[in-house]
Amino acid sequence: MSYNRRCFGSSYGWLFTMEKPMVIVLLNPFSGRTIHLPELKDPENVYQFWVDKDDHEYFVSKGILSSDPCWDVDNYEVIVIYSGHRKLASFKSGDETWRFFNLKKGYFFSDIIYYDGQPHAINDFGGLMHIDTVSGAGKMIIKPTQRMECQMTYLVKSYEGDLLMVQKFMEENEHEDLHYKVSDFKLFKMVHSTKMRTPSRVEINSIGDQALFLGNNYSLTVSTSDFSGCSSNCIYYTDHYLESGSLCPSWS
Numbered sequence: 001m002s003y004n005r006r007c008f009g010s011s012y013g014w015l016f017t018m019e020k021p022m023v024i025v026l027l028n029p030f031s032g033r034t035i036h037l038p039e040l041k042d043p044e045n046v047y048q049f050w051v052d053k054d055d056h057e058y059f060v061s062k063g064i065l066s067s068d069p070c071w072d073v074d075n076y077e078v079i080v081i082y083s084g085h086r087k088l089a090s091f092k093s094g095d096e097t098w099r100f101f102n103l104k105k106g107y108f109f110s111d112i113i114y115y116d117g118q119p120h121a122i123n124d125f126g127g128l129m130h131i132d133t134v135s136g137a138g139k140m141i142i143k144p145t146q147r148m149e150c151q152m153t154y155l156v157k158s159y160e161g162d163l164l165m166v167q168k169f170m171e172e173n174e175h176e177d178l179h180y181k182v183s184d185f186k187l188f189k190m191v192h193s194t195k196m197r198t199p200s201r202v203e204i205n206s207i208g209d210q211a212l213f214l215g216n217n218y219s220l221t222v223s224t225s226d227f228s229g230c231s232s233n234c235i236y237y238t239d240h241y242l243e244s245g246s247l248c249p250s251w252s
Contacts, residue, residue, distance in 0.1 A: 006057040011218040012068040016080075018057045024080070026069065035069060037091055040082065040098055059083060062216060066114050069093070077133060079119055081109050088112070088121060090133045101136050111219070113155040115163050122153050122165060126201070128190070141198050142190065156219040159210050163190040164221075165201060166214060168237070185235055206233055214238070 007027070009016040015027045019036075026035040040060070059082055066077040078091045086108045088101040107123040112131075114120075119131040120141075127144030131137075154166040165188040173181040188201040211230040213220050215238030224232045 008060075008216050009063055009065075009218060011065045014065060014069070016060070016063040018060060020056055022056055022059060024060065024063065024078070026065075026078075028070070031070070033070070037078065038095075038097055040080075040089065061086065062112060062218075064112055064114060064119075064218060066117075066119070077119075079112055079131070079133070081112060081121075086110070088131065090119075090131075092133070099133065099136055101131070101138065110153040111155045113157065113163075113219070115155075115157060120155060120163070122155050124153070126153060126165070126167075128155075128165065128199075128201075142201055154214045154219050156212055156214065156221055158189075158207065159221050159223050164188065164204075164207075164212075165190070166212065166219075166235070168214070182237065208233060211236060 005017050007015040007017055009026075013028060013030060015029060017025045017027055019025055022040040024037045024040060026037065028034075060080045061082070063078060063080040066072075066079075067075065069076045072093075074093055076093050080089055081087070082089055088109060089098045090101070091098045107121075107125075107127070107129070109121045109123050112119060112121045119133060120128060121131055121138070122128050123144060125144030126142070127140055128142035129138040129140050132139070151170045152168045154168070156164050156166060158164050167186040167188075168182060169184040169186070171181060171183040187204050187207065189204050190199045191202045192199045207221075209224050209232050211222050211224050211227070211232065212235045213222070214235060217238070222230060224230045230236070
């Protein structure tokens with residue numbers, strides 16, 4: 001097991017940890033199984049700063065799996081958001097190296113998710129992109145807006161199967177030890193229309209009998225009728241400004 005080490009992830013019950021030099025280790029805390037992925041050798045060599053400062057554990061901000069490596073040994077895929085510029089890289093089981101996406105623009109991705117079997121990523125401008133991990137290209141399916149005032153945008157699949165985009169807003173906190181505090185959330189749903197070639201975002205005001213769990217880990221939705229300890233129409237989130245943030249309910 002990996003003690004005293006940052007763990008994140010956890011799609012399909014797997015956790016991600018980082019070892020030097022920039023090696024991602026997949027850890028299943030239930031079975032104890034570990035998978036060492038190839039070294040994350042960034043072609044632009046921007047990660048050396050993180051290694052020298054011994055901050056390699058925070059070089060990758062988020063990682064997701066396409067399927068469970070226990071059941072899909074030869075066909076799972078990993079996608080990560082890495083470096084301070086929040087770029088994308090992917091690894092497919094059986095490969096020897098990572099694939100780095102050259103999308104030509106600094107998109108600064110906030111979150112990634114597999115939706116309908118395909119990877120989607122959202123950036124700081126609210127632009128939703130479908131990622132082709134074979135060609136390394138991306139197609140914008142919801143155009144970005146002007147730069148938003150929110151500090152983070154999450155992607156999460158609702159219990160009904162809709163793709164939700166959740167904006168988190170923060171403000172200065174003058175009376176507490178923390179410099180910032182979460183002030184608000186705004187939720188949007190991706191909507192397809194027969195009149196439009198591409199989907200659009202529509203703001204929603206309620207998620208009904210559901211609760212969202214958001215943070216640097218894999219975001220998820222639960223039905224509150226199945227989990228009595230969760231409040232309906234609520235967001236539970238971790239504070240990104242702390243190394244160990246508490247789980248707090250909000251937006252109800």
